[in-house]
Amino acid sequence: MTVLIYACLLFVGSHVLLSSTPLRERLARLFGESGFFGLYVIVALLTLGWMTVxxxxxxxxxxxxxxLWGRGLLFLLMPLVCVLLVAGLTSKNPTMAAIGRLDPVENVPGIFRITRHPVMWALALWSGGHVLANGDKASLLFFGSFFTLSLAGPFLIERKKRAKGGPAWETFVAKTSILPFAAI
Known part of the structure; x- marks a missing residue:
């Protein structure tokens, strides 16, 4: 169990350290944005792999x-998780690291009318549902790591985007919400 604890701490810690601290800017200057993104992906995949094993x-x-209701809960949540995840990954998502840029918008399209962080909410529902349904220590650590990151992620992203996003980001924020359905 100790190995899982270390793997989970490294997974969550590396995500926060590489995305939301001054280290991110230093590495991006050193390697360029594409190089930094490649490094981030490699670290994320390696730590995810270790955590999974x-x-x-x-x-x-x-x-x-x-x-008894755990499997039923997951059965009900997973279609919503799939919709949020697919919509968030297949739409031009200004909150995702690889996209990064937001064109000025008059009307917010599709999934972003519901929430500006659909991928994070998909991960929160998926991981939170699995924590509740499984009830074992390893699941609490593993899925709890995703749950923690998916709930903290939107606030870390918001802080970064607010600092760099300019008027297009402010317009987007005014027409969307972090919490699902709060802006409708």
Missing amino acids: AFFDAPNVALWEDP
């Missing part, structure tokens, strides 16, 4: 008995 190797230590 550690999760499957961890002993099954029950914290609570699997609730």
Whole structure:
């Protein structure tokens, strides 16, 4: 279980350190934006891989008995998770690191009328549902890491975009919301 704890801490910590601290700007200047993004992806994949292997190797230590409604909850959540995830990944998403730029918009399109962070909400629903439904220590650590990152992520992204986004970002923010359906 110790290996899983370290892997989860490194996964979450590297995401925050590389995306939301002054280190990000230093590395981007050193390697260029494309080089930095490549480094970020490599670190994310390596830490995710380690975390996944550690999760499957961890002993099954029950914290609570699997609730009867757990599978039903996941069954209900997963279609919504898929819609949010696919819509967020296939739309020109100004909150994603690889896109980064927002063209001035009069009307906010599609999924962004619901939330400006659809991918983060998809991950929060997916991971939160799995924490509740599984009830074991390894799942709490593994899925809890995703849950923590997906709830903290929008606020870290907002801080960065607010500092660099300019008038187009302010217009986008005025017509959308972090919380789903709050701007409709």
